[in-house]
Amino acid sequence: MYKSIVIGTGPAGLTAAIYLARANLNPLVIEGVQPGGQLTTTTEVENFPGFPEGIQGPELMDNMRKQAERFGAEFRSGWVEEVNLTGRPFKVKVEGGEELEAESIILSTGASARYLGIPGEQENVGRGVSTCATCDGFFFRGKKIVVVGGGDSAMEEANFLTRFGSSVTLVHRRDELRASKIMQDRVKSNEKVRWALNRTPLSVETDETGIVKGLKVRNNETNQEELVEADGVFVAIGHTPNTKFLGNAITTDDHGYIVVKPGTTETNIPGVFACGDVQDTRYRQAITAAGSGCMAAMDCEKYLEGSMVHDWSETLNP
Template sequence: MMYKTIVIGTGPAGLTAAIYLARANLKPLVIEGMEPGGQLTTTTEVENFPGFPEGIMGPQLMDNMRKQAERFGAEFKAGMVTEVDLSKRPFKLKVEGMGEVEAESVIISTGASAKYLGIPGEQENVGRGVSTCATCDGFFFRGKNIIVVGGGDSAMEEASFLTRFATSVTIVHRREELRASKIMQDRARQNDKIKWALNRTPLEVVTNEQGVVQGLKVLNNSTKQEEIIEAAGVFVAIGHTPNTKFLGGQIDTDQNGYIVVKPGTTKTNIPGVFACGDVQDFRYRQAITAAGTGCMAALDCERFLEDSSTHDWSQSLNS
């Protein structure tokens, strides 16, 4: 099966790319992956996506974007891309349940998966008191006590941001020393709303009989005693893992695995392969910025296909 373009992933970036490609009559194939709709499908209410003054549920927003892409002719298939051959055009992709498909161009929008603690009470309360995104969910904890788990720059940044809403923010870290840069540590320590629970290992997200998050059970590594830190929300800030393993090292990435794109574009090191969304963005990680790069990827892809139809491929490869 040959396609002009294939989009891998269906978060805000992939779906926006699909909308633009479909409107350009390129009839993209969109491969959904194991989490159709991306991380927003695990979010309850989204209040910071433009155009929805009353907010919108994350799954509903993703469903609307998918329907919009389908309306213009995008084709959706369930399955995981397990292997790719990007050494020459047409590019070859192996997809579970489909076999091998080929494409003249590929847009990678597989996102980045938040790292979790793997403790009881965590996964079942994601979106209901447990979060991995302060800018997404901080507003819902106005006037409440919050916990941030982590010791790096991201944790310090999330904790500082959450003090805009919370009565207090307690940083929980399993070691006495933090991994965060000195400037980020100093900024957090100078904030009167931030409290510290260092050298403590998270054990369990605690809920009441109604299933409402009440706090975090931790092990005090100094005293070897278990403690419960009371809080209405637990924000896990221990990093993200970009979903790039299936690429087999054929695309240039940074030291953390994020795809490297040419500045100001979505172009990767391989002509005809583009990347958008959180798989190449370790800084902003917002639905609206992901959607913006999805638009960029579609436009970059469309121009590439126009150019390659009038130029010899070997010349494009060497340009």
């Protein structure tokens, strides 16, 4: 029996673990196959406070993990296959069939960026391929950039990246965009943005030294292959929250993100809290995830003390 189990080890989960451990609650932290979350695939992190010279993503996450361990957090590797939240204590089934019990649970399983699934993409993540303009735009100052996508997220990324790149080419497989008209208008009025619509991405191309040189696409009108020259390729086709293992136990929105009570990390089930990208549809930054991890730990501590008053008279609407 654990006082609290934290599922997920990104900035949110590890921050929650640090706070819980310092409160002598000895949390168990369950890591998936990618301990540390998306930051472990990021090279230089320059916007996390406290590191004026920047820090490597894997190093930052390793430091957070060590900090949590220092205060008594316990770590376990493996997938969580199922959770049973219908009674107390809560039950967490991990791969291999073992069932763990906890008085409270913090969900920090994050959201996975969607990728195109084309050759050269995964091999160059963090080396010219990115899914986060806010995180990596700075590294492409004065360079050519490609953004792939046709929704509001792609428009936002493209507009933001014009602050850094010499040009931004927006690639979309259809000749019409899914983005709202106001977002389209903003991008179309930006003289730095070029358009490559009705083109299907085929592969991320590199030069003989392994440096990204562009995105190979197929012109859907002519069926000819073209190379859109670029130093950076930003994939902006959305994220998928990692919530499938929860089944229907927790209230989520139409896209699968966990719904929390405004101003808190409380879910629809007392004693179950959510933090980080799994409940954040807007910011998705390491620092905001860490902040929500702190909130979740403090909410959890109050719950365990019995001082948290739950008022579920107001329905949490997605």
